[in-house]
Amino acid sequence: MQLYKEQTLKITNSLTGKxxxxxxxxxxxxxxxxxxxxxYSNVHLGNCRTFMSFDMIFRYLRHLDYKVRYVRNITDAxxxxxxxxxxxxxxxxxxxxxxxEPMEVVQRYTVDFHKILEQFNFxxxxxxxxxxxxxxxxxxxxxxxxxxxxxxxVNGSVYFDVKKFNxxxxxxxxxxxxxxxxxxxxxxxxxxxxxxxxxxxALWKKAEPQHIMRWPSPxxxxxxxxxxxxxxxxxxxxxxxxxxHGGGMDLKFPHxxxxxxxxxxxxxxxxxNYWLHANMLTLNGxxxxxxxxxxxxxxxxxxxxxxxxxxxxxxxxxxxxxxxAHYTSILDLSNDALxxxxxxxxxxxxxxxxxxDLPTGKKSDFNISEWRQKCYEAMNDDFNxxxxxxxxxxxxxxxxxxxxxxxxxxxxxxxxxxxxxxxFVFEVLGLEDKRESGQDSDTLQRVVELLIQLRNEARTxxxxxxxxxxxxxxxxxxxxxxxxKDGTTFSxx
Ligand SMILES: [Zn+2]
Numbered sequence: 368m369q370l371y372k373e374q375t376l377k378i379t380n381s382l383t384g385k386x387x388x389x390x391x392x393x394x395x396x397x398x399x400x401x402x403x404x405x406x407y408s409n410v411h412l413g414n415c416r417t418f419m420s421f422d423m424i425f426r427y428l429r430h431l432d433y434k435v436r437y438v439r440n441i442t443d444a445x446x447x448x449x450x451x452x453x454x455x456x457x458x459x460x461x462x463x464x465x466x467x468e469p470m471e472v473v474q475r476y477t478v479d480f481h482k483i484l485e486q487f488n489f490x491x492x493x494x495x496x497x498x499x500x501x502x503x504x505x506x507x508x509x510x511x512x513x514x515x516x517x518x519x520x521v522n523g524s525v526y527f528d529v530k531k532f533n534x535x536x537x538x539x540x541x542x543x544x545x546x547x548x549x550x551x552x553x554x555x556x557x558x559x560x561x562x563x564x565x566x567x568x569a570l571w572k573k574a575e576p577q578h579i580m581r582w583p584s585p586x587x588x589x590x591x592x593x594x595x596x597x598x599x600x601x602x603x604x605x606x607x608x609x610x611x612h613g614g615g616m617d618l619k620f621p622h623x624x625x626x627x628x629x630x631x632x633x634x635x636x637x638x639x640n641y642w643l644h645a646n647m648l649t650l651n652g653x654x655x656x657x658x659x660x661x662x663x664x665x666x667x668x669x670x671x672x673x674x675x676x677x678x679x680x681x682x683x684x685x686x687x688x689x690x691x692a693h694y695t696s697i698l699d700l701s702n703d704a705l706x707x708x709x710x711x712x713x714x715x716x717x718x719x720x721x722x723x724d725l726p727t728g729k730k731s732d733f734n735i736s737e738w739r740q741k742c743y744e745a746m747n748d749d750f751n752x753x754x755x756x757x758x759x760x761x762x763x764x765x766x767x768x769x770x771x772x773x774x775x776x777x778x779x780x781x782x783x784x785x786x787x788x789x790x791f792v793f794e795v796l797g798l799e800d801k802r803e804s805g806q807d808s809d810t811l812q813r814v815v816e817l818l819i820q821l822r823n824e825a826r827t828x829x830x831x832x833x834x835x836x837x838x839x840x841x842x843x844x845x846x847x848x849x850x851x852k853d854g855t856t857f858s859x860x
Contacts, residue, residue: 369395369432376431378611379695379749381619381642382541386749389641391610397428397435398609400601400639402618403495405442406476407457409664410483412700413648413655417615419686419797420645420694420750422489424613427746427795429490438604439492441480443473444499444580445593452562452569452592459580469580473497483665486682488797494604498596502582505591505599508633509570509584517632521561523573523587527628529566536631538566541642542620568625570595594625601638602630612639616646648689649699650675663700670858676702680709683801687712690752690796711760716800718763719788721770728775733765735780739787746795755791762788811859815846819855822848 376389391397401421404414418439428435448454455463462469498505509525512518517532518525529538533546546566553565569592574581581588601609607630614623623642630638647654653661663675671679680688688708692698738758745754762784768774776784792798818837825834838848841857849856 371395371431371433374431374743374747376747377749378641378643380640381644382639384543387641391433392608392640395432395434397433397611398605399425399428399435399437399611399613400597400605400609401437401439401492401612402597402614402622403440403442404476404480405446405457406473406480407446407461408476409666410476410480411655412650412663412665412668414615415483415487415665416648416689416698417645418484418489419487419689421613421643422487422797423690423694423752423795424611424643424750425490425492426797427750430790430795436494436605437492438494438496438601440597440600441473441477441495441497442593442596443477443497444469445591445596447572447593452572456578456580456590459578462579486665486669487686488682488799490797496600496604498591498600499580501596501599501603502591504603505595506571506584508595508599508602508629509591511633512570512629515632517628518570519563520586523589524561524569525571525586526562526567527570527625527632528563529568529628530564532628532632536628538628539624541624541627544620544624568592568594568621570629594622595629597622598626598629598633598638601626602634607634608636608638608640610639611641611643613643613645616644619644645694646697649697651701652699668705672858676705680705681801681803683799684709684712686796687715687798690798691756693749693751693753695749712798713802715759715763715792715798716802718766719792719800722766722781722785722788725766725769725776725781726772727778727781730777731765731769731774731780733762733774733776733780735776735783735787738762739783742787742791746791752796755796759788759791815841815857819848819857823855 377386378389379385380387401418404410421439425435425437443458444456446457448457448460458469458472461472465472509518512527513520513525518527529546532538538546539549549566550564556562556565571584571586571589571591573587573589578590580590582590601612612623612626627638649655650661650663653659655662663673665682665685667673668676668680668685669682684705688700688705689698691708691711738761742755742758745751745758748754765774769776818841822834822837825831825837841848845859847858849858
């Protein structure tokens with residue numbers, strides 16, 4: 368029997384504001400859409416936390432034997448610098464600054480995004496569609512919305528008419544806002560604005576002559592508005608109504624609100640049954656922002672090349688750290704928090720490691736079946752990973768007592784314990800046993816230092832063929848050398 372038939376899953380639904388019992392549209396199948404990254408810079412650690420929350424959710428749904436179609440898009444056009452439909456396209460801007468093609472920007476940062484997610488042991492989504500690959504679908508939705516009278520064209524751009532929409536539907540139901548309040552709290556439109564009302568948003572923007580990313584449309588050359596791509600891709604791959612839509616808390620308004628409006632305007636009904644929002648990550652108690660320097664990239668945590676943390680931390684430790692908080696709570700990253708997580712991660716992995724050699728004997732007082740169900744209950748309660756981890760440490764305590772001969776475990780209980788650990792630690796939380804043995808890393812350190820010494824000798828002797836060969840081969844193994852005035856240092860990625 369499928370596990371989902373035995374478990375009752377409850378999910379915090381932003382649409383109802385409550386924990387709702389989860390029931391998919393088609394029994395045994397789930398359609399899930401998560402707003403992916405805009406690929407114009409290295410993936411932000413806060414975004415990694417959001418995607419990791421949905422990776423964990425995807426993993427648990429699969430563990431419950433659901434067949435999940437998980438769609439996570441790549442935004443490679445249409446996301447403007449200014450959220451009020453003005454300013455440059457984020458990707459085009461980066462391309463202009465770096466004097467490369469927009470698609471080179473997209474390629475570079477899509478590769479970076481995948482590399483980081485792989486290091487964090489993410490499962491790939493079922494489909495990863497791009498905005499530029501779905502221009503035709505987006506044009507079709509605009510035509511539909513225009514035809515139904517919920518949009519208007521001005522000078523080659525098409526805008527969604529929020530007031531008109533709100534006469535029949537409800538704009539603001541996801542974020543709990545009322546259109547009247549929004550109107551009362553916004554400034555008047557500037558004279559040059561083409562919008563009828565400040566709440567209106569672009570479905571299609573006319574491309575100025577210098578705009579590189581442009582496509583032909585019935586209204587002239589232009590590009591799609593950012594909110595539209597998610598409606599087009601989710602509808603195409605999951606249908607007009609699907610089960611779960613996720614994203615970061617910051618996307619609830621206006622992005623997700625606009626997605627709902629677009630779908631309702633074009634096909635008349637609500638697109639999503641359960642809206643899930645993951646909370647943000649702060650750094651040392653403050654919002655992460657490149658502009659203030661309170662920022663750290665995943666790669667900088669793994670390599671230790673940063674001024675914020677005292678040492679490098681592995682992706683597994685960072686993943687464990689993130690899983691220790693509930694996905695709807697704000698999580699603060701700091702050196703102390705990561706050190707504590709590293710300790711906890713090692714304690715957990717050490718206990719799991721000792722599990723296979725655990726002596727068996729008479730039945731334990733520790734009720735393994737009850738404990739296993741407690742693990743499910745934690746996850747069934749809106750994917751409560753901190754409670755799950757607390758339960759796992761309950762088992763660690765017993766494993767250690769059994770190891771010391773102070774408790775015993777029967778053969779069948781030991782098997783169930785092993786299976787449960789495997790299910791929840793590796794399958795659901797997605798952790799990996801990647802403990803670095805101190806001796807191995809010391810040896811590696813010494814070998815790399817020896818190679819650096821040989822390379823420097825070769826350079827002194829003007830044998831650049833040898834020095835370049837050493838450097839290039841180290842780079843191929845993921846070891847970067849950095850020459851500074853105090854000598855050569857290295858980092859392992
Ligand atoms: Zn989206």
